[in-house]
Amino acid sequence: MTVQINIRHAFDGFDLAARFDAPKGVTALFGASGSGKTTIINAVAGLLAPQNGRIVVDGRVLFDSKTGVNTPPNKRKIGYIFQDARLFPHMTVRQNLTYGRPTGPIDAVVDMLGLDSLLGRRPAKLSGGEAQRVAIGRALLSNPDLILADEPLAALDEARKSEILPYFEKLRDHAKVPILYVSHSANEVARLATTVVVLNKGRVTHAGSAETVLSDPTVTPTGVRSAGAVMQARVVTHDDDGLTVLSIGASNLIVPNCDAPVGTDLRLRIAAQDVMIATAPLSGISALNTLPATITAIRKGDGPGALVQLETGGAPFLARITQRSLTALGLTVGQTVHAVIKAVSIDR
Numbered sequence: 315m316t317v318q319i320n321i322r323h324a325f326d327g328f329d330l331a332a333r334f335d336a337p338k339g340v341t342a343l344f345g346a347s348g349s350g351k352t353t354i355i356n357a358v359a360g361l362l363a364p365q366n367g368r369i370v371v372d373g374r375v376l377f378d379s380k381t382g383v384n385t386p387p388n389k390r391k392i393g394y395i396f397q398d399a400r401l402f403p404h405m406t407v408r409q410n411l412t413y414g415r416p417t418g419p420i421d422a423v424v425d426m427l428g429l430d431s432l433l434g435r436r437p438a439k440l441s442g443g444e445a446q447r448v449a450i451g452r453a454l455l456s457n458p459d460l461i462l463a464d465e466p467l468a469a470l471d472e473a474r475k476s477e478i479l480p481y482f483e484k485l486r487d488h489a490k491v492p493i494l495y496v497s498h499s500a501n502e503v504a505r506l507a508t509t510v511v512v513l514n515k516g517r518v519t520h521a522g523s524a525e526t527v528l529s530d531p532t533v534t535p536t537g538v539r540s541a542g543a544v545m546q547a548r549v550v551t552h553d554d555d556g557l558t559v560l561s562i563g564a565s566n567l568i569v570p571n572c573d574a575p576v577g578t579d580l581r582l583r584i585a586a587q588d589v590m591i592a593t594a595p596l597s598g599i600s601a602l603n604t605l606p607a608t609i610t611a612i613r614k615g616d617g618p619g620a621l622v623q624l625e626t627g628g629a630p631f632l633a634r635i636t637q638r639s640l641t642a643l644g645l646t647v648g649q650t651v652h653a654v655i656k657a658v659s660i661d662r
């Protein structure tokens with residue numbers, strides 16, 4: 315299942331021209347405020363008829379300006395997850411989950427989202443996080459061809475965000491349909507996205523796998539400070555002292571607190587600010603992870619900072635350093651260096 319989007323639409327002072335495909339998994343529409351994310355979502359939902367273009371979901375044409383096809387919103391087979399859960403207040407959680415659903419069991423989704431104890435409650439008695447879990451369940455159970463999630467965590471505080479993010483990971487891993495996920499949070503995108511589409515002033519500047527796009531030093535819609543790469547790793551061994559060895563390509567990383575069985579594939583996030591660069595091998599340093607790496611790109615920022623793209627074992631990642639260090643160390647593309655990785659986040 316794939317969504318193909320190719321649309322043009324102009325408002326006074328804003329011109330959107332966006333073309334990209336969203337495969338199964340989470341495709342994050344990532345961009346600063348006003349870059350056109352909601353306009354795209356509205357076009358896909360059928361709330362806005364673009365002046366030109368075509369939107370196709372799994373071979374089904376939802377919109378085509380040339381042939382005049384414009385499927386009404388309720389016929390598009392789209393599941394929605396909004397910032398606020400938008401549940402029906404007079405219905406129980408169970409009724410909200412099954413509303414408009416023809417038939418079929420709901421147990422698997424109830425289990426996955428931990429909704430069992432909430433089924434008899436009305437939305438007024440749910441916390442923001444619980445309501446959002448019900449909204450995820452409702453979207454899944456509507457048997458959609460596509461799920462649209464429009465800044466679904468934006469209204470929650472940090473604690474609630476951390477509570478809900480694992481459920482979005484489950485949604486990503488269990489939904490058989492593409493999920494278009496709008497966000498301007500680098501953290502959310504790094505954690506959830508399988509595909510990233512970067513928007514800037516109505517244009518798609520980058521589109522591709524999360525591994526490729528997030529490790530590109532020119533991709534900083536939310537600033538250099540929040541830049542960071544994601545990569546796939548595999549659990550190699552658990553050592554007696556509580557540390558775990560992971561492999562990324564031909565290199566190994568040592569991490570604490572990982573209980574996944576040997577052989578498990580994990581998703582790692584490495585923030586650019588957690589990576590330092592040394593030109594000579596290091597000794598007498600407490601950091602466990604010093605990897606040989608090659609510099610593959612350098613981007614100087616407008617301020618004193620720079621982003622250096624490194625590659626180890628075929629996996630690209632970023633280091634945020636100062637331009638002063640860049641000059642002092644004489645770093646150039648193609649150079650072999652030692653990357654000191656101070657922290658790694660592990661997602662399942």
Ligand SMILES: Nc1ncnc2c1ncn2[C@@H]1O[C@H](COP(=O)(O)OP(=O)(O)OP(=O)(O)O)[C@@H](O)[C@H]1O
Nearest residue numbers: 325326328345346347348349350351352353354498
């Ligand atoms: N109905 C409208 N009429 C005129 N201009 C509009 C309309 N809707 C959006 N715009 C303009 O189009 C641009 C893109 O808006 P859009 O809401 O798609 O951005 P966004 O990336 O979703 O931003 P945010 O993250 O703030 O929601 C903005 O400049 C906005 O002012």
